[in-house]
Structures are given as C-alpha cells and as structure tokens.
Amino acid sequence: MTKSPADTKGNSAVAKVGPAKAAPDGGSQQKSERKTHGGGCHCGKVRYEMTSDVAKVISCNCSICTKSGSLLTFIPATEFKLKSGAADLIDYQFNKHAIHHMVCPDCGIKSFARATGPDGTPTVAVNVRCLDDIDLKALTITEFDGRSR
Numbered sequence: 001m002t003k004s005p006a007d008t009k010g011n012s013a014v015a016k017v018g019p020a021k022a023a024p025d026g027g028s029q030q031k032s033e034r035k036t037h038g039g040g041c042h043c044g045k046v047r048y049e050m051t052s053d054v055a056k057v058i059s060c061n062c063s064i065c066t067k068s069g070s071l072l073t074f075i076p077a078t079e080f081k082l083k084s085g086a087a088d089l090i091d092y093q094f095n096k097h098a099i100h101h102m103v104c105p106d107c108g109i110k111s112f113a114r115a116t117g118p119d120g121t122p123t124v125a126v127n128v129r130c131l132d133d134i135d136l137k138a139l140t141i142t143e144f145d146g147r148s149r
C-alpha cells in the first residue's frame, strides 16, 4: 500500500506553549534587550552580525518556511552586517520574487533573507536558528499565515 504524501497541513506542532519559566525572578534576566548577535550558516562561509532585541519571532507556514523550518525575526537592513560569504551566496527567489533567500552554496543553509518592508525600508529576515547565542526555548514565537498571502 502506498501512502500519499498529502499530510501537509501546517497545523501540527503549534508553538503555543510560550516561554518556559523555570527560573524564579533572578532579577538580571532582561528581556527585549538590544544586543548584537553573531550568526551564519553551518559551514561558516556565511557570517554576519545583527543588532536586535529579537523580541518578535515569526514561525511562518508559507511553502518555503514550512520546508526549511526557519524562525524569522525582521530587522532594518542597517542593523545587519554581512561579514563574509557575500560573493558566494545563492540568491534564491520564487513566486513574486519579492524576497531574496540567501543560501550558502556549500552547506545549503539559508541563514537570512533580504526584502523590502511595506514602507519601502530595506529589511533583513534573520533566521534566529542561525544565531550563535540564542536560547530558542526562551523566545516567544508568533505564528504567521504566510501561506495565504
């Protein structure tokens, strides 16, 4: 019996749980603190620095985010500095070609994307999974219905 690969509904594992509050109020745990984070792809060819409070993280159900598992935070391009890999990155585009998905040609990791915000601001979508020092469990993740856009 062949099983059809039709179970592509994006409504399983919903991250509605919220951040685990294990520690009592230790005091120094500041949330929404603007900080510079290093990040990049898996092999290290693509490296960048981004400055953000990483307050809002999006889990999108569009066709590419579903497959890549990206968790995105959006920052102005001025807060993003690509330090290495610029010449090698693959600029993958699809659909309306509105977003430039920047893929490392060696390890295949898409650690960020470039786009233009609704008000025309150059924007970078950083895959927070690719940041060096982020505690994914401490993030509040918002579901985004990119599939219907």
Ligand SMILES: [Zn+2]
Pocket: 041, 042, 043, 044, 045, 046, 104, 105, 106, 107, 108, 109
């Ligand atoms: Zn790489």
